[in-house]
Amino acid sequence: MEISLAPRLAQKLYGDNGGSYHAWCPSELPMLREGNIGAAKLALEKNGFALPRYSDSSKVAYVLQGNGVAGVVLPESEEKVVAIKKGDALALPFGVVTWWYNKEDTELVVLFLGDTSKAHKSGEFTDFFLTGSNGIFTGFSTEFVSRAWDLDEKVVKALVGKQSGSGIVKLDGSFKMPEPKKEHRDGMALNCEEAPLDVDIKNGGRVVVLNTKNLPLVGEVGLGADLVRLDGGAMCSPGFSCDSALQVTYIVRGSGRVQVVGVDGHRVLETTIKAGNLFIVPRFFVVSKIADASGMEWFSIITTPNPIFTHLAGRTSAWKSLSPQVLQASFNVPADVEKHFRSKRMSDAIFFPPPN
Numbered sequence: 001m002e003i004s005l006a007p008r009l010a011q012k013l014y015g016d017n018g019g020s021y022h023a024w025c026p027s028e029l030p031m032l033r034e035g036n037i038g039a040a041k042l043a044l045e046k047n048g049f050a051l052p053r054y055s056d057s058s059k060v061a062y063v064l065q066g067n068g069v070a071g072v073v074l075p076e077s078e079e080k081v082v083a084i085k086k087g088d089a090l091a092l093p094f095g096v097v098t099w100w101y102n103k104e105d106t107e108l109v110v111l112f113l114g115d116t117s118k119a120h121k122s123g124e125f126t127d128f129f130l131t132g133s134n135g136i137f138t139g140f141s142t143e144f145v146s147r148a149w150d151l152d153e154k155v156v157k158a159l160v161g162k163q164s165g166s167g168i169v170k171l172d173g174s175f176k177m178p179e180p181k182k183e184h185r186d187g188m189a190l191n192c193e194e195a196p197l198d199v200d201i202k203n204g205g206r207v208v209v210l211n212t213k214n215l216p217l218v219g220e221v222g223l224g225a226d227l228v229r230l231d232g233g234a235m236c237s238p239g240f241s242c243d244s245a246l247q248v249t250y251i252v253r254g255s256g257r258v259q260v261v262g263v264d265g266h267r268v269l270e271t272t273i274k275a276g277n278l279f280i281v282p283r284f285f286v287v288s289k290i291a292d293a294s295g296m297e298w299f300s301i302i303t304t305p306n307p308i309f310t311h312l313a314g315r316t317s318a319w320k321s322l323s324p325q326v327l328q329a330s331f332n333v334p335a336d337v338e339k340h341f342r343s344k345r346m347s348d349a350i351f352f353p354p355p356n
Contacts, residue, residue: 212305231291
């Protein structure tokens with residue numbers, strides 16, 4: 001039985017006053033469970049506060065919209081308070097405690113993509129909240145909590161039960177949250193919209209790759225990532241990850257068409273993709289995309305911190321490295337046809353501008 005690769009939208013799991021939390025479910029997107037991948041989105045309204053939590057999965061966070069503040073506490077480390085804005089990527093290894101806050105009028109939306117191979121449920125993130133109605137300390141007896149914190153039991157009862165919110169709450173507008181520090185961004189966040197381009201093809205597209213060089217923490221997360229912008233009508237060369245990595249793609253903006261070819265040369269997906277869609281390309285399957293007239297932008301994680309790709313068209317194509325005789329024999333064509341084939345796409349790499 002073939003697993004459906006059809007792109008899906010996230011479903012709301014919880015939230016009301018202050019914001020909401022959405023996730024992609026393995027029941028609707030089976031490749032999440034198959035690939036041990038989790039995917040979710042956090043949306044915070046003005047003064048929305050996502051309570052401190054840790055997770056059973058390492059993740060990459062990507063700010064899709066708005067400006068805000070993130071608090072990150074690495075194991076045995078002090079809290080880092082980081083100003084975040086659209087285009088920022090953060091690597092969140094195992095064991096980090098995070099909180100998120102939005103003090104602006106514009107909604108703050110953060111995408112989370114990560115590895116669930118060690119999670120409680122394959123294909124899903126489980127967050128463990130430190131406070132709130134479902135906080136972990138609500139499960140301990142008053143005696144245990146009072147001894148752990150060296151507090152009177154009456155104080156514990158008042159402290160632990162005071163926050164009635166669950167996961168996301170809305171703070172009073174006059175409440176002062178900690179101010180972010182510029183130095184805390186170093187090594188913690190990278191803005192993919194402002195970073196140097198790894199690929200820049202005129203009328204084709206641009207790529208910024210997130211790896212251990214520009215954000216060392218992704219090495220601890222075990223994931224690489226990239227932000228790709230495809231110009232209107234342009235095509236992304238058919239290609240595959242040659243190091244057994246999965247590609248998990250979220251469409252940030254625009255729309256287009258995608259085709260995926262798998263085992264035995266079978267086309268396993270041909271569909272339209274649009275903003276908000278998430279889809280996953282299995283290991284070694286070949287994928288290609290063509291943007292609509294307005295262009296298309298996507299953010300992907302790859303399940304290795306320094307991914308390697310092989311492209312099957314363009315100047316860097318694997319075909320260009322094969323000898324003419326091998327190509328002629330492989331396609332079973334005359335020499336002049338092989339020569340014509342080889343002469344094409346000699347200058348274009350990865351992205352192909354729309355035909356004239």
